[in-house]
Amino acid sequence: MVNFLPLKKAVAETLHDGDTVAFEGFTHLIPTAAAHEAIRQGFSDLTLIRMTPDLIYDQMIGMGMAKKIVFSYLGNPGVGLLRRVRDAIENGFPRPIEVEEHSHAGMANAYEAGAAGLPCAVFRGYRGAGLAAINANIKSITCPFTGEVLAAVPAIRPDVAFIHAQKADRKGNVLVEGIIGIQKEAVLAAKRAVVTVEEVVDSFDDLHPNLTVLPNWTIAAISIVPGGSHPSYTHGYYERDNSAYLEWDEIAADRDRFQAWMQKNVIESSADDFAARVKHLRKAA
Structure with a gap:
């Protein structure tokens, strides 16, 4: 059976220095809370894989956690560059990284x-x-x-995959609604997978069984983190925080401001803070 764990423990038990890891999400359901927990725990020498790296990989690379990135399209969606990634590639700050670009x-x-x-x-x-x-x-x-x-x-075969989803049932089956992207394949390709969810429900008995996108045997751990996708959106739960993406462009442009923001909003924060961050973005499911 899949383990329901606090996010701190789930990350500590599944991710290791030197791992190849995918934090996948396409447009929405980006596993921000999981990425922030990895940053707090200070992992190093990671190979980061993702189809569309955005803010979370900018943050992880800016904190010196990555030795390599495998990706297609680097950018702050609708805004422009990933400035911490560019600093690492062009200037080797805070450390040089290897780049493998795909379509x-x-x-x-x-x-x-x-x-x-x-x-x-x-x-x-x-x-x-x-x-x-x-x-x-x-x-x-x-x-x-x-x-x-x-x-x-x-083939991409990560050591660990992290995704965010709307809900899990008590047995550990996971339901993803809206734009699925490549999350399902990332979990199935990985040796270990952790899913953060908005909520846990008793069962999916009232739904067609094909809507259970990920059965429990594909997942190592599930963590309940309401708001865990912010500033991206979770279909049916809260909207995209567009202002956060615009603000990030200014924050990431300056090394000192970046470090100060990460210290306050990630290092000294926790998964419990995500629910408060999306309070004003919530909408009816």
């Missing part, structure tokens, strides 16, 4: 291959693009049946 299609197919237990993903992609010239993990392969030349990338 969205490349990342999605690599996650699906990992979830299926395959060594690589084969698909049509990277045609007319220059990524293959700078990424040694983008290869070409000839179809043995048609002779067509296709792209191939290694």
